[in-house]
Amino acid sequence: MGSEAVEVSLSKKAQPGKARGVALAAYARVPGFYTLFRTELVLAARRRSDIVNPLLFFVTVLAMMPLGIGPEPEMLSRMAPGLIWVMALLATLLSQESLFRGDYEDGSLEQLALQPQPLYFPVLAKVLVHWLVTGVPLALLSPLLGMMLNLGAEGYWPLFVSLVLGTASLSLIGAVGAALTVALRRPGLLLALIIMPLYVPVLIFGTGTVQAALDGYSFGPQLAVLGAILAVAAALAPLASAGAIRISLEN
Amino acid sequence: MSSSAYKSSATSPASSAQNSPVDGCSLRARDLSCERDGRVLFAGLDFLLPAGSALQVEGANGAGKSTLIRTLIGSTSDYHGDILWRGKAFPGALSVMRSELLYIGHNAGVRRGLSPMENLAWYGAAAEDAMAALDAVGLYGFEETLCQQLSAGQNRRVALARLYLPGAPQLWILDEPLAALDVAGVESLESCMRGHLQRGGSVLLTSHQPVNIQPLAKVNLADFQPQESHLEAEYGF
Numbered sequence: 430m431g432s433e434a435v436e437v438s439l440s441k442k443a444q445p446g447k448a449r450g451v452a453l454a455a456y457a458r459v460p461g462f463y464t465l466f467r468t469e470l471v472l473a474a475r476r477r478s479d480i481v482n483p484l485l486f487f488v489t490v491l492a493m494m495p496l497g498i499g500p501e502p503e504m505l506s507r508m509a510p511g512l513i514w515v516m517a518l519l520a521t522l523l524s525q526e527s528l529f530r531g532d533y534e535d536g537s538l539e540q541l542a543l544q545p546q547p548l549y550f551p552v553l554a555k556v557l558v559h560w561l562v563t564g565v566p567l568a569l570l571s572p573l574l575g576m577m578l579n580l581g582a583e584g585y586w587p588l589f590v591s592l593v594l595g596t597a598s599l600s601l602i603g604a605v606g607a608a609l610t611v612a613l614r615r616p617g618l619l620l621a622l623i624i625m626p627l628y629v630p631v632l633i634f635g636t637g638t639v640q641a642a643l644d645g646y647s648f649g650p651q652l653a654v655l656g657a658i659l660a661v662a663a664a665l666a667p668l669a670s671a672g673a674i675r676i677s678l679e680n
Numbered sequence: 681m682s683s684s685a686y687k688s689s690a691t692s693p694a695s696s697a698q699n700s701p702v703d704g705c706s707l708r709a710r711d712l713s714c715e716r717d718g719r720v721l722f723a724g725l726d727f728l729l730p731a732g733s734a735l736q737v738e739g740a741n742g743a744g745k746s747t748l749i750r751t752l753i754g755s756t757s758d759y760h761g762d763i764l765w766r767g768k769a770f771p772g773a774l775s776v777m778r779s780e781l782l783y784i785g786h787n788a789g790v791r792r793g794l795s796p797m798e799n800l801a802w803y804g805a806a807a808e809d810a811m812a813a814l815d816a817v818g819l820y821g822f823e824e825t826l827c828q829q830l831s832a833g834q835n836r837r838v839a840l841a842r843l844y845l846p847g848a849p850q851l852w853i854l855d856e857p858l859a860a861l862d863v864a865g866v867e868s869l870e871s872c873m874r875g876h877l878q879r880g881g882s883v884l885l886t887s888h889q890p891v892n893i894q895p896l897a898k899v900n901l902a903d904f905q906p907q908e909s910h911l912e913a914e915y916g917f
Contacts, residue, residue: 460804468802472793475826536787537802543753545779679756 462550469558472531479527480562483520487567490516491574502579509578510588510639517567517592518599518628524563525603526620528555529611529674538611542678548671556604556667564596584639587648591638594655595631601659601666602627608673612680631658706730707752707777707851707882712761713906714747721747722904725761727897731850734873734883734893739901745886746786748901749855752884753783780850784857788839792828796838799827805845813844816872818865833860843872852876854885 473480494512495505532538541551571592572585580588606624610616638651706729713723721744729735739745751759754774763770765777790799796819800810814823817837827835840857842848852873858866866889873883873893885891 460802464802468791468794468798471798472791475793531793532791534787535791536785536789537791539755539785539787540783540789540803542755543778543781543783545775679758 462554465551465554466557469555470561473558473562479524480566483524483563484566484570486523487516487520488570488574490519491577494578506579506581506643509575509580510584510636510643512578513571513574513580513588514592514595514632514636514639517564517571517596518632520567521563521596521599521603522621522624522628524559525600525607525624526610526616528559528604528607530607533611533677538674539678542675548674549667552604552608552667552670552674553663556600556670559604560597560600564600565593567596568592580639581643583645584643587638587642587652590652591635591648591655594652594659595635598631598655598659598662599628601662602631604670605666605673608670608677610677611674612677631655634658706764706766707884708762708764708767709752710762710764712748712751712759712763714744714751714759716744716747716758720906722901723906725899725901725904727899729882729884729897731880731882732877733895733897734877734885734891736891736896736898737884737886737901738888738898739886743901745901746855749785749853749884749886753781753853754778777851781853782842782849782851783853784839784842785855788836790827790835790838792835793826795824795826796830796841797823799838800841800845803842803845805842809845810841813841814838816844817841817868833862833865836860837865840869843869843876848876848881850881852881852883852885854883856887857885858887858889858891 491512494508498504498508529538532541542548568589571588575585575588603620603624605627606620609623610620613619634651634654638648638655641648641651708728709725712725714721725748727735737745737748747756750756752763754770754777757771765773768776770777791802794802796814797807797810800813801807805813811823814820817840819834819837819841822830822834827838830838836859840861843852857869861869870892873885873891876883877893877895883893
């Protein structure tokens with residue numbers, strides 16, 4: 430079989446790379462972190478529904494809660510931290526599915542994976558933008574919803590800070606699931622099954638922060654744990670996502 | 681010819697150009713076979729793509745053209761045989777090869793939420809270079825229109841505009857570059873590829889239509905079909 434080689438007759442005119450090779454190599458790189466980040470931000474700003482939908486979900490469901498469980502102020506205030514946190518978690522999950530999908534379908538994810546540099550920074554840029562357009566607005570809205578659910582005023586600040594830290598972790602962890610399921614046509618429930626268990630520690634310490642503040646205790650330790658979770662997730666989740674993306678692209 | 685050390689290590693017959701310095705810039709496949717879902721797509725595939733030449737991969741739909749291309753760019757490691765870039769074997773040579781690779785696949789890597797200019801900027805092009813490249817592919821006047829508002833052929837042209845940017849990498853691997861292009865677009869792309877070959881670059885492309893560039897070698901995957909089916913090989917019937 431080896432004798433069936435197809436060879437191209439080499440034209441004598443063909444110039445070897447000479448010094449060009451070095452100069453040429455500077456082109457066709459996917460640019461650095463800042464440009465990736467800016468591009469993602471531009472894309473997010475153009476898909477406004479992707480930003481507004483999770484927020485609308487968050488607000489509508491929480492507005493329904495008093496109608497469903499009754500308007501007694503004591504009960505609502507006792508349930509408020511948990512309700513707000515669970516809804517924030519679901520809103521993040523909803524928006525997570527599309528994180529890599531567009532890039533996978535148009536082939537730009539493959540182009541990124543072909544670059545010699547690691548996928549860590551492109552993933553980090555995407556997650557950072559995802560957090561900025563979902564997690565941060567959720568955290569900003571949360572005191573308002575806390576007021577709606579009769580949350581004690583001493584809980585507003587811990588709720589906001591714990592949501593800022595927690596949603597960043599949620600975005601990072603969710604990116605792993607999104608990367609694993611990007612090649613599937615309808616990942617819906619699978620994505621939830623993969624990443625919900627990983628969301629649990631964030632949920633526990635997030636609600637714990639607010640509850641501790643409401644009960645009059647110091648909430649510093651819970652926030653510290655949330656910060657620690659975020660630090661670990663920021664270091665490891667993009668690596669895991671990058672690996673998952675490479676597996677998804679192989680098929 | 682047989683004096684070349686490189687030659688003696690190769691399983692294929694000698695060609696007269698082996699002593700040329702550009703030999704190092706070649707992409708080579710040796711006894712390459714790929715299978716997908718238990719079906720052997722091709723086996724014993726040998727080719728050499730030296731600098732300054734082009735190779736057209738032919739084959740019917742489903743013959744394995746895209747699988748071959750995905751194998752060559754290292755997207756899948758599910759193959760038997762050797763792939764060599766500049767004389768060094770995959771997967772060790774993969775990162776070197778990728779740093780000199782311009783790949784335009786079936787999904788062209790054009791982000792539909794960005795304008796053509798922004799797309800080229802994402803690929804690292806300076807504004808005036810991107811403008812000139814878009815002009816060359818006939819997208820003058822569409823630079824700032826979002827790609828989702830452009831037609832399929834125009835989106836294809838946005839992807840192909842990367843080939844017109846100055847300082848393109850050595851090796852171009854293009855999957856169906858002529859698809860969805862009109863006659864003028866095909867001619868423009870051919871002259872662009874001819875220019876690249878004259879600068880010492882290499883082009884590997886798949887296409888169902890004839891491509892008018894020189895020197896062009898052809899590989900038809902139908903010639904590398906396995907002699908016996910997978911079942912026969914494994915179970916003897």
